[in-house]
Amino acid sequence: MCAMRRVAVTGMGIVSPLGNTVDEAYSNAYLGRSGIHLLEIPLNRRLLAPLAATVHFDGVGHFDPPKLRMLDRVSQFALVAANQALVDSGCDLRQLDRDRAGVFVGTGMGGSQSNDDGYKTLYGDASDRIKPFTVLMGMHNAPAAWIGIEHALRGPNLTYSTACSSSAVAIGEAWLRVAGGSLDLAIAGGAEAPLSFGSLKAWEALHTLASIDEDTPSASCKPFSKNRSGMVLGEGAAMLILEPWDHALERGTPIHGELLxxxxxxxxxxxxxxxxxxxxxxxxxxxxxxxxxxxxxxxxxxxxxxxxxxxxxxxxxxxxxxxxxxxxxxxxxxxxxxxxxxxxxxxxxxxxxxxxxxxxxxxxxxxxxxxxxxxxxxxxxxxxxxxxxxxxxxxxxxxxxxxxxxxxxxxxx
The missing domain is CATH 3.40.47.10 (Thiolase/Chalcone synthase)
Structure with a gap:
C-alpha cells in the first residue's frame, strides 16, 4: 500500500446566508450577525414559524437565460461557489490532466424547488404542462454534474446524500482519493436549496424546527442553550479545492489549510x-x-x-x-x-x-x-x-x- 499524500486546501468558495464571498461570510460569523429572519412569502401564513436563513442571490446575474432555465437554485449555488473556489486556488485547469480531476458534492434534498413546482403544476393546478427540464433540475446529482461539465473534469463525478452530513462525506471521500494518489485535484463541498414551501411544511411536520424568538427572530436558533427549541433551515453552497500538498507548493499558491x-x-x-x-x-x-x-x-x-x-x-x-x-x-x-x-x-x-x-x-x-x-x-x-x-x-x-x-x-x- 502506497503512503498517503498530504492534502492542501487551496481554494474556497461560498454562497450563504452570511454572504456570498468567503471574506463576507467569515466577517459576519465573527461579528455574530445572523442570516436568519422571518420569511416573507405568500404562503407564510400557513407556516407555524416562518423562519429561514436565505441567500441574497439572483441567478440572472450569473447565467445566460438558456442555461438558467436548466438550473435549479441548488445548482446555481453550487456552480457559483465552485467557480469562486477555482479562482481562489489560482489553478490553471489547462495545465491539468482532467482525467485526474473529480467533483464530489453533497446535497440532502437536491432540486427541492423544481420538484415542488412540478407537483404544484400537476396536483395544485391540475395541469399536465410540467416543465421539460424538471427531472434534470430536480435530480440530486445535477449540481455536481454541472460543475463537471462547466470545467470539463473527466474524473469521478459523485454525489453523496446522507442528509445533514452529506457535504462532510463528500469532502472526506474526495480527500481519500487525493491522498491515495488517484486524483490530483478535487472540487468538493455541498449545495442545498431546501426552502420550497413543500419542504418547509414537511420539516415542520417533523417537529424539529425552532419556534420564533418573539424579541429577536434572528436569534431563534440557540445551540446548546437551555431554551433552545430547534433548528432553522438555511440554503447555500460551499466548495473547496483539494490538491496534493507538494503540488500546491510547486505552484506557489497560498494554502488555506490541510485536511488531515x-x-x-x-x-x-x-x-x-x-x-x-x-x-x-x-x-x-x-x-x-x-x-x-x-x-x-x-x-x-x-x-x-x-x-x-x-x-x-x-x-x-x-x-x-x-x-x-x-x-x-x-x-x-x-x-x-x-x-x-x-x-x-x-x-x-x-x-x-x-x-x-x-x-x-x-x-x-x-x-x-x-x-x-x-x-x-x-x-x-x-x-x-x-x-x-x-x-x-x-x-x-x-x-x-x-x-x-x-x-x-x-x-x-
Whole structure:
C-alpha cells in the first residue's frame, strides 16, 4: 500500500446566508450577525414559524437565460461557489490532466424547488404542462454534474446524500482519493436549496424546527442553550479545492489549510435519534485516520443544530472521547447564524473553521444566554474569542439516517 499524500486546501468558495464571498461570510460569523429572519412569502401564513436563513442571490446575474432555465437554485449555488473556489486556488485547469480531476458534492434534498413546482403544476393546478427540464433540475446529482461539465473534469463525478452530513462525506471521500494518489485535484463541498414551501411544511411536520424568538427572530436558533427549541433551515453552497500538498507548493499558491483525516460511523439504532456512541465512534475514527491522539485537538466546530436531542448527545460524545479535557476545548456552533444548510452545512462549516484557524479565532456560538446543565462545555458564547492558536480542529457533521462524519483540519504551515 502506497503512503498517503498530504492534502492542501487551496481554494474556497461560498454562497450563504452570511454572504456570498468567503471574506463576507467569515466577517459576519465573527461579528455574530445572523442570516436568519422571518420569511416573507405568500404562503407564510400557513407556516407555524416562518423562519429561514436565505441567500441574497439572483441567478440572472450569473447565467445566460438558456442555461438558467436548466438550473435549479441548488445548482446555481453550487456552480457559483465552485467557480469562486477555482479562482481562489489560482489553478490553471489547462495545465491539468482532467482525467485526474473529480467533483464530489453533497446535497440532502437536491432540486427541492423544481420538484415542488412540478407537483404544484400537476396536483395544485391540475395541469399536465410540467416543465421539460424538471427531472434534470430536480435530480440530486445535477449540481455536481454541472460543475463537471462547466470545467470539463473527466474524473469521478459523485454525489453523496446522507442528509445533514452529506457535504462532510463528500469532502472526506474526495480527500481519500487525493491522498491515495488517484486524483490530483478535487472540487468538493455541498449545495442545498431546501426552502420550497413543500419542504418547509414537511420539516415542520417533523417537529424539529425552532419556534420564533418573539424579541429577536434572528436569534431563534440557540445551540446548546437551555431554551433552545430547534433548528432553522438555511440554503447555500460551499466548495473547496483539494490538491496534493507538494503540488500546491510547486505552484506557489497560498494554502488555506490541510485536511488531515476523516472519520465515519453509523447510528444503527434509530433513523432520527442520535447516539453518544455513534458520534464518539466517528470522532475516534477521524483521529485514527489523521494518526493523532485526542490531546492533539485544539478546537471543535460542533454540529450544534439547536435541537434538544442533538446538542445533549453531541456534548456527551465530546466528553466520551476527550474526557476531562473536553471542558477546555473551545467549541463553536455557527448554525445559530447561518441556519442548518442540511447537505451543505458540513462544507460551509469546514470553510468557516479553516478561516477561524487562519485568524487564530474561535467563532462565537450566538444566542447562548441561558446555560444548560446538560451542555456544560466551552461553547464560546456570544462573542468571538481571539488568540486561539488552533493547529488541529475537528468539524462534526451528524445526520438523520445515522451517518456521522468528522473532518480533521490542520492549520497551514
Amino acid at each position: 483525516g476523516y472519520g465515519l460511523s453509523t447510528d444503527a439504532g434509530h433513523i432520527t435519534r442520535p447516539s453518544v456512541e455513534g458520534q464518539a465512534m466517528a470522532i475516534r475514527a477521524a483521529l485514527q485516520s489523521a494518526m493523532i491522539e485526542p490531546s492533539a485537538v485544539d478546537a471543535i466546530n460542533a454540529h450544534g443544530t439547536g435541537t434538544q436531542a442533538n446538542d445533549t448527545v453531541e456534548t456527551g460524545a465530546i466528553k466520551a472521547v476527550f474526557g476531562k479535557r473536553a471542558h477546555h476545548l473551545p467549541i463553536s456552533a455557527t448554525k445559530a447564524l447561518h441556519g442548518h444548510l442540511l447537505g451543505a452545512a458540513g462544507a460551509l462549516e469546514c470553510v468557516l473553521s479553516l478561516l477561524a484557524m487562519q485568524h487564530a479565532v474561535a467563532l462565537p456560538t450566538m444566542h447562548l444566554l441561558v446555560p444548560d446543565p446538560e451542555c456544560d462545555l466551552d461553547y464560546v458564547p456570544n462573542v468571538a474569542r481571539e488568540n486561539v492558536g488552533a493547529h488541529t480542529k475537528l468539524s462534526n457533521s451528524f445526520a438523520f439516517g445515522g451517518t456521522n462524519a468528522v473532518l480533521v483540519l490542520g492549520a497551514k504551515s
